[in-house]
Amino acid sequence: MNKKIAIVLIFSGIILAAGNAQDATAFLKQAESIMYPDNFYLVNTLVTTSPVKSDTSMTFEIYHRKDAGTLMEITEPARSKGIRFLQKDNNLWMYNPKARSGNAIRLSARGAFQGSTFSNNDMSDPNYSDDYSVTIAGMETIAHPELGQIECIVIEGTAKTKDTTYSKIKMWLRKSDHMPLQMHYFAQSGVLYKVMKLSGFKQMAGRLRPTVVAMESLDMKGTVSTVTIQQMTVRNDLPAGKFTESALTR
Template identity: 30%
Template structure:
């Protein structure tokens, strides 16, 4: 016995199949073959974390480790265009006057009573779970080649899941897995990996509030993936736009800048 369908019924069935196929492609999984979409997602998330223009922000860092005393540190960041950054140590008082200067991916530390700056690695640990590059260069879009892996749903919210591969060995991490909200490009979580593909630490972006003219994460929680209980909490405050001429980001200017409160 054969079944016959009217043209309108056939059109409806074909439309339904097409929509179902589209949902599988676009709704369940982000387009992994679209590098431009991946770059756009990472760039927008970067702009939510920090302004592209010159700015100043204060960061309080509390680090805890099992069996050790809590460590509290405070820094002032001056940054311009994600390529030029100064990290000034404000607390503890014994380290006040130390500062890091980043130009591109080159990083130096300046210390009181030491005539010459010392070259540093972005991946070197600054304090607790925080690497130098976590403060000096938070530029995912410039340091990594992104690829969309899939879409995850977390607490009812769809997330892009991206794999970020380092463009060279000079960046802070070899690989990052990055969760970004589809609805507004807010960063949600990042996993940081070594060159041997070992998970080093996990970062959560929390407490989104008005800061520096738009809604941003004002707290980052970085947890050691290898040693349970070791973590650093970064709290951002006092973010303001600031005119920062290029002469600020020079070795010759660092001594003068460190004398200004």
């Protein structure tokens, strides 16, 4: 009798866990679609502030096509203008037209992006559902600087492979519409080392989206990099050929 109860409980647990994962994945995908369309062009500014050094600012143009890749180009400051990055899956290339060589250099997508608290992958791959297995961790009310007290669904994700930038992520989504409000990033050692907060909610590319994304490093006390999206348009016409090495160096 006890065995039967145990089996029923185990199966129920498995079914509930599977259902939980399905819900979590659906919520995460919805949050991703709120942050960015599948295919887009955007202009953003990346500002890094630190208590120990002067602020830095960069402006980028970014093209993204789902399953094809991301192409980024620095447009400000003049010192870095024209430098381009191409990301395909976990592969990253950099091309500097001022180097007078037609070749792009392949880099790892894991490193920090241009001295900011964002990783290369944070900047160029807007999707987490490809890289993390997620579950619903519970409900929590957080204090949001722009929205006040907000009830959130908390989602936890563990890396599917060792190639991902973070070992674990934790995401707070507004319960009412799954708008992403906050994220925690954990190092391979399991230590929390970055906190991301989303704000500046505006109508952009056909829906309400966060346009200010601030990433705080807990390693470097007081260092925050903030991406502000100035312009975003849906671009379903971007050809796959735009996301190739030959296009990167063109």
